[in-house]
Amino acid sequence: TRTSKPKRILAYVEKHAVPGDAESVVNAIDAYCSRVEWAMNVGSDKGKILDRVVSETDPDTVLELGTYCGYSTVRIGRLLRPEARLVTIEMNPDNAKIAKQIIALAGLNSKIEMLVGSSSDLIPQLKKKLDMKTLDLVFLDHWKIFYLPDTRCLEETGLLHKGTVLLADNVVCPGTPEYLKYIRNSSRYRSEYFPSRLEYLQVEDGLEKSVFLG
Numbered sequence: 001t002r003t004s005k006p007k008r009i010l011a012y013v014e015k016h017a018v019p020g021d022a023e024s025v026v027n028a029i030d031a032y033c034s035r036v037e038w039a040m041n042v043g044s045d046k047g048k049i050l051d052r053v054v055s056e057t058d059p060d061t062v063l064e065l066g067t068y069c070g071y072s073t074v075r076i077g078r079l080l081r082p083e084a085r086l087v088t089i090e091m092n093p094d095n096a097k098i099a100k101q102i103i104a105l106a107g108l109n110s111k112i113e114m115l116v117g118s119s120s121d122l123i124p125q126l127k128k129k130l131d132m133k134t135l136d137l138v139f140l141d142h143w144k145i146f147y148l149p150d151t152r153c154l155e156e157t158g159l160l161h162k163g164t165v166l167l168a169d170n171v172v173c174p175g176t177p178e179y180l181k182y183i184r185n186s187s188r189y190r191s192e193y194f195p196s197r198l199e200y201l202q203v204e205d206g207l208e209k210s211v212f213l214g
């Protein structure tokens, strides 16, 4: 088919959001995906939990794994201070192209940098590439089987500091069993589960918040 779901989401956002108004971009995507077609955005129920964690953490540096259309990128970016920076990694170049346009429409280009490629390749480069000292917040929302290996990689590249917050989407649906087993049994993290619903549906899902203890 000529269009894709991300392209249809972008078209709807261009029609219904106010340029420069990140909140209206978030609301437009939620309106489209709840009324027209489901998409794997974190959504508004889990999004409210994400908002609270971002506000409480008040991060200078954020890493998002899994951009998709940029819904959570905009959701997080809209809460960051002007001098804060968010790096988001997306491995699908078509999704990245759409997300870039949605992030631009939200007026968040100055705070957000998108990298296109595999997280396992890009994470080791973060330290030097972006002069990344350490990360204050990591939002995991990419391929569920990559949550654990990428967390181990973040530990080994020295990108986590005492107090870094890891927030993982979909720990119930589709589920991230290996990640949960590791993070909940590790003495290097203090974890807490926030029950919620899968985006736009009545299915149980939730976010796992884990604080790195060093």
Ligand SMILES: Cn1cnc(CNC(=O)c2cc(-c3ccc(F)cc3)cc(O)c2O)c1
Pocket: 040, 041, 042, 066, 068, 092, 141, 142, 143, 144, 169, 170, 173, 174, 198, 199
């Ligand atoms: C292709 N691709 C690019 N990025 C990714 C990573 N994200 C997911 O896989 C993902 C999947 C689901 C989901 C899918 C089917 C279903 F029946 C229930 C839930 C929900 C999410 O919130 C997700 O983040 C996949």
Ligand SMILES: [Mg+2]
Pocket: 040, 041, 042, 141, 169, 170
């Ligand atoms: Mg998700």
